[in-house]
Amino acid sequence: xxxxSPPAPRRLTLRILRSLPGAGEAPHWQDFPVEExxxxxxxxxxxxxxxxxxxxxxxxxVCRAGICGSCGMLINGxxxxxxxxxxxxxxxxxxxxxxxxxxxxxxxxVNTGKWMxxxxxxxxxxxxxxxxxxxxxxxxxxxxxxxxxxYELDRCIECGCCVAGCGTLRMREAFVGAVxxxxxxxFRLDPRDERSDDDYYExxxxxxxxxxxxxLLGCHDVCPKGLPxxxxxxxxxxxxxxxxx
Amino acid sequence: xxRMQDIMTDKVGIFRRGDLLQEAVTELQELLLRSRRIGIAxxxxxxxxxxxxxxxxxKMLKLALCVAWGALQRTESRGAHYREDHPRRDDxxxxxxxxxxxPDPAGTLPRLDYEALDVSRMELPPGWRxxxxxxxxxxxxxxxxxxxxxxxxxxxxQADRFTIQNALMPWEDLLPAPFRGRNARLGETS
Amino acid sequence: MARSLESSAPPFAGKxxxxxxxxxxxxxxxxxxxxxxxxxxxxxxxxxxxxxxIVHMFFVSSILISxxxxxxxxxxxxxxxxxxxxxxxxxxxxxxxxxxxxVLHAWLALRKFPASFCQYRVFAAHQEGMRHPDTRLWxxxxxxxxxxxxxxxxxxxxxxxxxALIGPYESADRIWSGRMWPLYLFLLFAVEIHGSIGLYRLAxxxxxxxxxxxxxxxxxxxxxKTLFSLFFLGLGxxxxxxxxxxxxxxxxxxxxPYRPGRVLAGxxxxxxxxxxxxxxxxxx
Numbered sequence: 001x002x003x004x005s006p007p008a009p010r011r012l013t014l015r016i017l018r019s020l021p022g023a024g025e026a027p028h029w030q031d032f033p034v035e036e037x038x039x040x041x042x043x044x045x046x047x048x049x050x051x052x053x054x055x056x057x058x059x060x061x062v063c064r065a066g067i068c069g070s071c072g073m074l075i076n077g078x079x080x081x082x083x084x085x086x087x088x089x090x091x092x093x094x095x096x097x098x099x100x101x102x103x104x105x106x107x108x109x110v111n112t113g114k115w116m117x118x119x120x121x122x123x124x125x126x127x128x129x130x131x132x133x134x135x136x137x138x139x140x141x142x143x144x145x146x147x148x149x150x151y152e153l154d155r156c157i158e159c160g161c162c163v164a165g166c167g168t169l170r171m172r173e174a175f176v177g178a179v180x181x182x183x184x185x186x187f188r189l190d191p192r193d194e195r196s197d198d199d200y201y202e203x204x205x206x207x208x209x210x211x212x213x214x215x216l217l218g219c220h221d222v223c224p225k226g227l228p229x230x231x232x233x234x235x236x237x238x239x240x241x242x243x244x245x
Numbered sequence: 246x247x248r249m250q251d252i253m254t255d256k257v258g259i260f261r262r263g264d265l266l267q268e269a270v271t272e273l274q275e276l277l278l279r280s281r282r283i284g285i286a287x288x289x290x291x292x293x294x295x296x297x298x299x300x301x302x303x304k305m306l307k308l309a310l311c312v313a314w315g316a317l318q319r320t321e322s323r324g325a326h327y328r329e330d331h332p333r334r335d336d337x338x339x340x341x342x343x344x345x346x347x348p349d350p351a352g353t354l355p356r357l358d359y360e361a362l363d364v365s366r367m368e369l370p371p372g373w374r375x376x377x378x379x380x381x382x383x384x385x386x387x388x389x390x391x392x393x394x395x396x397x398x399x400x401x402x403q404a405d406r407f408t409i410q411n412a413l414m415p416w417e418d419l420l421p422a423p424f425r426g427r428n429a430r431l432g433e434t435s
Numbered sequence: 436m437a438r439s440l441e442s443s444a445p446p447f448a449g450k451x452x453x454x455x456x457x458x459x460x461x462x463x464x465x466x467x468x469x470x471x472x473x474x475x476x477x478x479x480x481x482x483x484x485x486x487x488x489i490v491h492m493f494f495v496s497s498i499l500i501s502x503x504x505x506x507x508x509x510x511x512x513x514x515x516x517x518x519x520x521x522x523x524x525x526x527x528x529x530x531x532x533x534x535x536x537x538v539l540h541a542w543l544a545l546r547k548f549p550a551s552f553c554q555y556r557v558f559a560a561h562q563e564g565m566r567h568p569d570t571r572l573w574x575x576x577x578x579x580x581x582x583x584x585x586x587x588x589x590x591x592x593x594x595x596x597x598x599a600l601i602g603p604y605e606s607a608d609r610i611w612s613g614r615m616w617p618l619y620l621f622l623l624f625a626v627e628i629h630g631s632i633g634l635y636r637l638a639x640x641x642x643x644x645x646x647x648x649x650x651x652x653x654x655x656x657x658x659x660k661t662l663f664s665l666f667f668l669g670l671g672x673x674x675x676x677x678x679x680x681x682x683x684x685x686x687x688x689x690x691x692p693y694r695p696g697r698v699l700a701g702x703x704x705x706x707x708x709x710x711x712x713x714x715x716x717x718x719x
Contacts, residue, residue, distance in 0.1 A: 023290040051247070055295035056287035077564030106291045136426035167570050170561045171554040202466045207546065211474040214547055215640040217569040231649055234642030237474070244471020
C-alpha cells in the first residue's frame, strides 16, 4: 500500500457557446465535463470532447503551437489562443465562445482570414515599389538591426485576438485594429517600401485608422505573440499627427 | 482513425521491420473494410467535423496502405525508410520510384509499379553521402557516370559554374523565360 | 513535360515579368488633415484642463492655510498686483477661457462616445468580459466625462457670472447655504478621476516617457495615476469639508463678504498677512 496517492485530477467543465449560423440553431451554452490531465491545453481538452463526447463540435486548430493563429477564441471572456492556454491556469469552469467581429462559421470556428484579407487590401499591406525588382541581382543588404526590427513586427500571426480585444473596434467595426496598424508600422520600417508618411496618412489618417484608437491597450495585453502594439501605435500616432500640422 | 494513427506510428515509422509492416498492412486492410461501412452519429448542418472525418478516413486509410505496402516491398534501407531486416542501401535493385495506384475500388491493396532512374544523366550519381556505413550495393551504371562527372569537372576547372552546370545537367531551358537570367552571387565578380 | 507547360502558358510568363512590384497609384485627393488636428486638439485641451485642475486645486485649498490666504489668492486673480480696485471681470475672462476649452474638449470627446444603444451594449459587455483594467478605465472615463458635461458646466457658469463671489465667506456660503456642496462633491470625484485617467492615457497614447522597458513604464504610470487621484481627492475632500464647516458657521450671516482682519465670533484670529493690508471689498 502506498502512503500517498497523487491528488485526484480536477473535473473541468468546458461551457461552450454552440451555434450554427443559417441552420436555425439558436446559440446556446453547452457544458462538457473533462478530466484534467498533466499539461493539458484547451486544444487537448477540445479534441477530447470531439473524440469522446460530441464529434460535431467545430473548432479550428492547425499547428497546436501558437504559430498558425487559427485557434483564437474567447476564453472566459478574454481572447486568447486555445493551444497556448493551459487548463491549470484556468478555473474549473471554463467558458469558451467564438471570437466576435469575425464571420462565424459555427461553434468556436470563425473566419478570421476574410477579415484579415479585407484589412490587408484596404491598408495595402504589401511592398510598394516603383521599379520592378532586378531578378538576377544580389539583394540589397539590410542592417541586421533593421531586419530584426521588421521581423519583430512581422511576427504577427493574424490570430484576431487584438481585434476581439479592442473595445474601439467592437463598437466601430470599421476600425482597422492593432493588427492593421502594426502592419503599417512594419511596412513603414521597410526600406523596400517607397511609401511616405503622406501615403500612410491616406490609409490610416482618420478615426477608422490610428486616430480612432482610444489607447485601451486591450490589443497589447491579449496579443499571444507579445507584439509591442502599445508603442507602435503611439509611434504611428505621433508620425501621423505630424502630417496634420 | 486513431487506430490507424497508432499503427502508422508504431509499425510504419522510420525504423521498420518486415513482420511489423506485414501486420500493419493486415490491420489497415481490416480498417479499410470497416471504414466502408462508416456512419456518423451527429446530424448537424454546416461543416460537421465528424462528417469531414468520415469522408476523409477512407482516403487516409488508402494512403496509409500505399505507404505501408510499398515499404513492405522495398527490401532495402534508404533515407527515412530504414529496414532493420534489410539495413543496406541497394541501388542495384531499388534505385527506382514506387508508383502506387488504386485500380480496384473494392480492393484493399494498391497496385505498385516501379519507375527506374537514369543514373547516366544524374548530376550527382548515387554514392556515399557522408554518413553511415559505406555498404551500399552500387548500381551498375554508377561508376561510369561518376567518372564522367569527374571528367567534366576537371575539364571545366577554368569555366564558370553555368558552363559546368550545362555540361553536367542542363536545366535552364526548363524555366519560364523571365527566370532564365544568371543570378549574381555575393563575392562573385560577374 | 515542363517545357511544354512553359510554352503553352504565355500569360504566366508575361505576368512574371513584374512578379511582385506594384506601381504607385496616381496621386489621389488628399485625405483630410482634420482627424489629425482633432485628435491633437482633444489631447491638448484635455492636458490644458488637467493642468488647470491641478493649479485650481492648489489655489482653492489655500483655505486650509487660512481665510486670509484664500482671500489673497482670490484678490490676486482679480488683479490685485496691478489694480487698486478688484477687477472680477479678470476672473470671468479666465473662466470664459476655461469654459471654451471645456466645451471644445467635450465636443471632441463626443466622437468617442458610444453612438447608439448597440455600441453601448457591445462595449458594456466587452469590458465586463475582458476584465481588463485599461478597458475599464476608459469606461470610468466615459461616465465621469458624461457627468462633467453637467457638473462642470454648472460650476463654470457660476464662476463666469459671479466672479466677485469668490472669497472665504462667499465661497463657503455658496457651498453650504447655497446648497452647492452635493454638486461639488460629485464634481470633485468626477473631475479628479477623469483627469488622472486622462493624463495617464495621454502618456500611453502619445508614448510619453517611453523608457527602455514599456512594462515597467506602464506600471509606474499607473501608480502615478492612482497617487494623483488619491492626493487630489484627499485634498479636495478636506478642502470641501473646510468650506462646509465654514459655511455652517457663517450660515447665520450668509451673504456677508469676507473682510480681512475681521473674524467670525468664536473663530481663531487668522494670521495677519504680510505686506500692506488690502483695501476692503466694495462690490458683491
